[in-house]
Amino acid sequence: MSLEERIAALTKAIEANTKAIEANTEAMLAATSSAGAVAKVTEKEEVAEKAPAKAKAPAKDKAPAKPGRTRAEMNAAVNEVKEIFGTSRAKKLIADAGFAKLAEVTEDKYEELYNAAKALIEEAEESDDAGDL
Numbered sequence: 528m529s530l531e532e533r534i535a536a537l538t539k540a541i542e543a544n545t546k547a548i549e550a551n552t553e554a555m556l557a558a559t560s561s562a563g564a565v566a567k568v569t570e571k572e573e574v575a576e577k578a579p580a581k582a583k584a585p586a587k588d589k590a591p592a593k594p595g596r597t598r599a600e601m602n603a604a605v606n607e608v609k610e611i612f613g614t615s616r617a618k619k620l621i622a623d624a625g626f627a628k629l630a631e632v633t634e635d636k637y638e639e640l641y642n643a644a645k646a647l648i649e650e651a652e653e654s655d656d657a658g659d660l
Contacts (some may be wrong), residue, residue, distance in 0.1 A: 595638035604644035605629055611651050620644060 528536075609617035617629075624640045626632050632640055 571588045588660070596641040598632075598634070598637060601632065601637040601641045601644075602629065604648070606642045608647050611648060616647070 551579055567584055605620060620640070620643055621627070621629055621632070624632065624636050624643065626636070
């Protein structure tokens, strides 16, 4: 069977399936209307359908709540700790936050890890400043 013949056979099959679906849909609609069983939507379903539409409109107006810090800010702070104190101290900082690797830190912990890293950096800067006196 050539490619053109296969395409023609598949096209006929698709057309036959489409006709069968249309006939089945018409038969189902006729059966429900003749039996008087028109589908009713309960008040709860109406409210449920309308509620998401109302909830979505204000969401477009308001920006979604963002974490205090981004992953990039948190990564930069931890990398700065790594440069100042070394890899082992940076790994300890990450472990103290409850993670094995920096890549595993979840969004809800960005702020916490950022603040911990910045606190270490500030301590190092204060120590350097005290040594200059």
